[in-house]
Amino acid sequence: MNYSVVIVDDHQLLSQALGSLVNEFENFSVLYTCRNGTELIEKFKAPKNIPDVVLMDVNMPIMNGIETTQHLHQNFSQVHVLALSIEEDEATILKMLRSGAKGYLLKDVRKGELKQALTEVIQKGYYHTNTVAKILVDSLSEKQSPETLLKERELEFIKHACTEMTYKEIADVMCLSPKTIEGYRNSIFEKLNLRNRTGLVIYAIKHKLFIP
Amino acid sequence: MNYSVVIVDDHQLLSQALGSLVNEFENFSVLYTCRNGTELIEKFKAPKNIPDVVLMDVNMPIMNGIETTQHLHQNFSQVHVLALSIEEDEATILKMLRSGAKGYLLKDVRKGELKQALTEVIQKGYYHTNTVAKILVDSLSEKQSPETLLKERELEFIKHACTEMTYKEIADVMCLSPKTIEGYRNSIFEKLNLRNRTGLVIYAIKHKLFIP
DNA sequence: AAAAAAAATAGGAAAAATCCTGTTTTTGCA
DNA sequence: TGCAAAAACAGGATTTTTCCTATTTTTTTT
Incomplete structure (x- = not known):
């Protein structure tokens, strides 16, 4: 079985480089890439463009990752969203997860971890790194935003x-x-x-x- | 002739994804990747680790792109440095170019442009996008930093x-x-x-x- | 409708910031 | 060594900020 992946990131070089990487993985192939949420939603109007997983950047112009994820969560709940960002502040991560992202990867993860994340999100429905898990736990206890x-x-x-x-x-x-x-x-x-x-x-x- | 490329970026996923992309190009192949300037300089102690081109991120912990480029410019002037960053403010770009970078790519360039940049920097010794060229011209005329x-x-x-x-x-x-x-x-x-x-x-x- | 809670408003005083117009001290240099 | 420029410093006036305490108005709850 081959799962389809869509990459949404305003940095085109990163999109394409990520695409190359994902295409190297067995069982996964890139369907297409987008530059922002608006483009993605436009694409989704054609059912053949709806992938299994979306790799979503958080900071984008026009329509950012948080808004886009919310929209997908409400309208295409079968699609798994994996957030991908350099932002590692608690507030951003929490907002993204509350919006319905099934995982949050920092952009300094290794190739193997990306593959792991893609596989787990298909199989288990979620994937969280230790770093993100810790932030989640911390956020429950102590200080509020x-x-x-x-x-x-x-x-x-x-x-x-x-x-x-x-x-x-x-x-x-x-x-x-x-x-x-x-x-x-x-x-x-x-x-x-x-x-x-x-x-x-x-x-x-x-x-x-x-x-x- | 096959030219060697080294990628320096603290975001490992980006490094590896970029690596995949560069390896797709004819005439170019990735020698290795590093997470920061210190790692790179350590590597350079072995002559076999000295590449033709370095793709250098600007924002890195420990030793950033500017310092690292200065060091390479002084000690390994035959190595071409191409800066790669999401930063598009004039000050950063100018600092990087003054440090000896042969080109400055914004992270939203396309695959084709990266290949073009690598080719030109080998052949002509420099590569500048229109955006960066404009910033350079502007910086000469008007306001100072x-x-x-x-x-x-x-x-x-x-x-x-x-x-x-x-x-x-x-x-x-x-x-x-x-x-x-x-x-x-x-x-x-x-x-x-x-x-x-x-x-x-x-x-x-x-x-x-x-x-x- | 009455009581309670929250939001908006005030007076007044002390501290800090802003904005003048100067003077003294230090420094670079011919 | 002496002169000019730059840096450091000052007095004093005005405005803004900060910090009290307290009252009025609006909203929410019972």
Whole structure:
């Protein structure tokens, strides 16, 4: 039995190189490659283009891996998605798994592990490396993500705080009193244990609440 | 004639996938792959391990592409280095080329272009895509990099400004008067057209003067 | 509808940051 | 060695930020 694989990655060289690698494996062959989620979904309109496994990059322009995986999970649940990324931060990995990915491979895995992952995801329905498994376990116990700790309006404020606007100007664009903005800031400082706005900006960028 | 290629990249999957791809080309074959610059230099101690071309990733732990390329340029100038990266910011590309790379490929190039690059770098000694060529031309004309615009001591101050320290505290660790620190800040604000410290932090992170 | 919880708002004070206009000290160099 | 430029430093005013405590308004729950 030969299983079909589709590769979705905006880096074409990586796509093609990965394709060569997968084609070397027995039992697996590449059906085609795509540059982003939109292209993939377009392809899926023809049933012959629906593969057994999708190797999905997380960071892509136009339609990223998380959105794309969610869509596949809802509409083509028989397709196994393996996430593939250089991102190894907890938040990204968790988002991807919650979206329905059956495994998460870091881009520094070895050839053998890729083959293993493809085989297991077909046979068992999932594949997780030790690294990812550990992150999963950790995420259950200790700290929560900024998104759950902070409120919607606070997250919005943080994005504005990562600009040159004064708090008064932020209050204007958010249509709130400057004193309310101060309230947001104080509550955030408290929750995140920060001393000042500079600390907040660094925190926001580290945790991808704001992308510079 | 068969030319030898070495791949240096900390992402093992990419290395191996790239290896498969290069081995598909006529006239080229992969000698071995490395995970970082230190490994490569260790390998080079044996003359049989010295290839015709090195495909070098820019971002690597331990010893990055820039340092490694400099070392090769000084000690093994007959080896052609082709940089390979997802980074497409001017500063990185220029640094890599100044270090002696004979070409700079973005990771979203196509298979055909990689082959073209390998062939040309052997034949002509260099290969540049239109994108990179444009960046080179642009860099000659207009704006200069932050590193040349700002002074050594100012760059050091910027790193401290990207923390929760007050200016007084920064003055202490830099062993200067708070008023001197203010002088630095004012001169930087002027040169970079910034309004406040938040703007400076964002600028520093965007231009990689500070890595969060 | 009343009670409780959450969100928004205020006053006021102290600290820090910003922005002027200068002076002193150090350094490079002819 | 002396002069000019650069670097370091200062006083003082204004604005912004930070940090208290407390009140009003809105929303949710019972």
